[in-house]
Amino acid sequence: MTKRSSVIGSALAVLLSTVFIATLPAAPQDAAGSSRSPRETGLAAPVGEEWRRQGLATFDAVWRTVHETYFDPAFGGLDWQAVRDQLRPKVLAARSPDEQRAVIREMLRRLGQSHFALLSRTDDGALRGPALPPIEVRVADGQLFVVRVTSRALDVRPGDRIVAIDNRPVDELLARIDPDDPRRAEMAWRAAMRELSGLSGSMVHLDLVAPDGTERRTPAVRVVPPGEMVTVGNLPSIRAHLVREERRTGDGRRIGIIRFNVWMTAIAEPFAQAIDAFRDADGLVIDLRGNPGGLAEMIRGIAGHLIDEAVPIGYLRMRDLELEFIVNPRRSTSDGRAVRPYAGPVAVLVDELTASASECFAAGLQALGRARVFGRRTAGQALPASTQQLLNGDVLLYAVGDFSTPDGRRLEGRGVEPDVEVSLDPAQLAAGRDAETAAIEWLLSLQ
Numbered sequence: 001m002t003k004r005s006s007v008i009g010s011a012l013a014v015l016l017s018t019v020f021i022a023t024l025p026a027a028p029q030d031a032a033g034s035s036r037s038p039r040e041t042g043l044a045a046p047v048g049e050e051w052r053r054q055g056l057a058t059f060d061a062v063w064r065t066v067h068e069t070y071f072d073p074a075f076g077g078l079d080w081q082a083v084r085d086q087l088r089p090k091v092l093a094a095r096s097p098d099e100q101r102a103v104i105r106e107m108l109r110r111l112g113q114s115h116f117a118l119l120s121r122t123d124d125g126a127l128r129g130p131a132l133p134p135i136e137v138r139v140a141d142g143q144l145f146v147v148r149v150t151s152r153a154l155d156v157r158p159g160d161r162i163v164a165i166d167n168r169p170v171d172e173l174l175a176r177i178d179p180d181d182p183r184r185a186e187m188a189w190r191a192a193m194r195e196l197s198g199l200s201g202s203m204v205h206l207d208l209v210a211p212d213g214t215e216r217r218t219p220a221v222r223v224v225p226p227g228e229m230v231t232v233g234n235l236p237s238i239r240a241h242l243v244r245e246e247r248r249t250g251d252g253r254r255i256g257i258i259r260f261n262v263w264m265t266a267i268a269e270p271f272a273q274a275i276d277a278f279r280d281a282d283g284l285v286i287d288l289r290g291n292p293g294g295l296a297e298m299i300r301g302i303a304g305h306l307i308d309e310a311v312p313i314g315y316l317r318m319r320d321l322e323l324e325f326i327v328n329p330r331r332s333t334s335d336g337r338a339v340r341p342y343a344g345p346v347a348v349l350v351d352e353l354t355a356s357a358s359e360c361f362a363a364g365l366q367a368l369g370r371a372r373v374f375g376r377r378t379a380g381q382a383l384p385a386s387t388q389q390l391l392n393g394d395v396l397l398y399a400v401g402d403f404s405t406p407d408g409r410r411l412e413g414r415g416v417e418p419d420v421e422v423s424l425d426p427a428q429l430a431a432g433r434d435a436e437t438a439a440i441e442w443l444l445s446l447q
Contacts (some may be wrong), residue, residue, distance in 0.1 A: 008058035114381035115399040127197040133220035137444035139188040140424040159430030164207035240266040244274040259287035263294025283443030293356025304328040347372040347439035355379035367405040375435040380415035
């Protein structure tokens with residue numbers, strides 16, 4: 001019988017999306033040491049044929065870990081023992097460590113779930129450097145579009161389609177991705193990010209097509225993204241940052257906007273300060289577009305800035321235990337002032353790269369009737385996960401539970417369906433309209 005308890009804090013509360021892992025592998029370290037690889041373990045490369053033994057031991061360890069921790073003892077009907085029996089001989093026959101890794105990854109793919117990944121020091125999808133041009137991009141209908149520009153000095157605008165990066169056609173990048181893969185858009189985005197990345201101060205040339213068909217080529221200087229470098233265990237580091245903005249209407253109404261890129265403790269206090277600044281605002285927008293997740297435990301505290309009741313925002317089902325994610329109402333500030341959680345209307349923005357803890361938060365607020373969700377269906381990668389260092393120096397990410405919303409919806413493989421769908425429309429982006437403007441219009445209509 002499954003037992004239920006409240007989540008108080010646990011190593012198993014680490015909730016990270018495959019997007020986060022796959023897009024932030026080891027990047028070359030810059031002069032300030034701002035980027036490092038948690039997979040650079042210091043383990044010596046195996047000598048001679050020792051890699052064969054290590055690879056087999058790694059395969060066995062991965063199989064055993066999943067066998068002992070997978071949240072569904074029936075494995076959804078998958079014969080996990082048969083998977084081992086079929087694939088283990090392929091590890092023995094492999095001609096290199098990378099071929100062994102390919103077999104392990106095939107084993108994990110058989111599960112058909114997110115948050116199962118083998119992170120290797122030899123991954124060829126690594127970023128080429130810690131810096132990127134000051135733009136955000138998304139893939140839609142097999143094309144790469146600019147959705148946000150963070151530098152006014154750059155001759156790039158939202159809605160522009162990127163057709164080549166440093167003379168390499170984007171079509172060539174996308175052609176290597178299986179068109180039937182359900183994660184095609186995510187994988188295409190990762191491929192584009194790799195091409196866009198490089199060393200700080202280096203130049204990248206973009207061939208662009210505007211929504212009206214105008215073509216142009218523009219240079220962009222790569223810069224290190226803002227934020228504080230944070231790391232969880234042996235997973236890749238990321239820069240955590242939060243931005244708050246305010247929109248005012250002619251009649252003096254205020255809409256607060258809070259945008260953050262990952263669920264890490266570094267954003268907890270900035271979020272609290274942003275809520276404090278917007279406590280009397282007429283509406284609040286929380287932008288989770290492109291946010292791949294982070295620490296699951298944080299959704300309780302962040303939700304507590306918006307909900308004044310200790311109610312479940314979701315449930316985590318493990319093999320023998322069900323945990324309740326209980327909202328932690330925030331009734332005081334870090335400097336000791338008594339306050340109440342923000343009580344005004346809330347909009348949450350999501351897209352296809354919104355994943356993991358971000359999905360759980362958005363869906364939880366949606367199910368509780370506390371927020372209206374705008375944008376595009378999320379990634380559907382919502383399994384809490386843990387990590388394990390392996391003998392060969394690789395890192396195993398493996399799911400340990402399944403998340404459901406207060407109204408019983410599973411998010412894995414489904415994602416969060418927005419209340420208001422806002423498609424990626426280049427012409428609308430060029431005109432300055434997107435999910436944010438739709439959300440603000442809704443908030444203002446309530447007044």
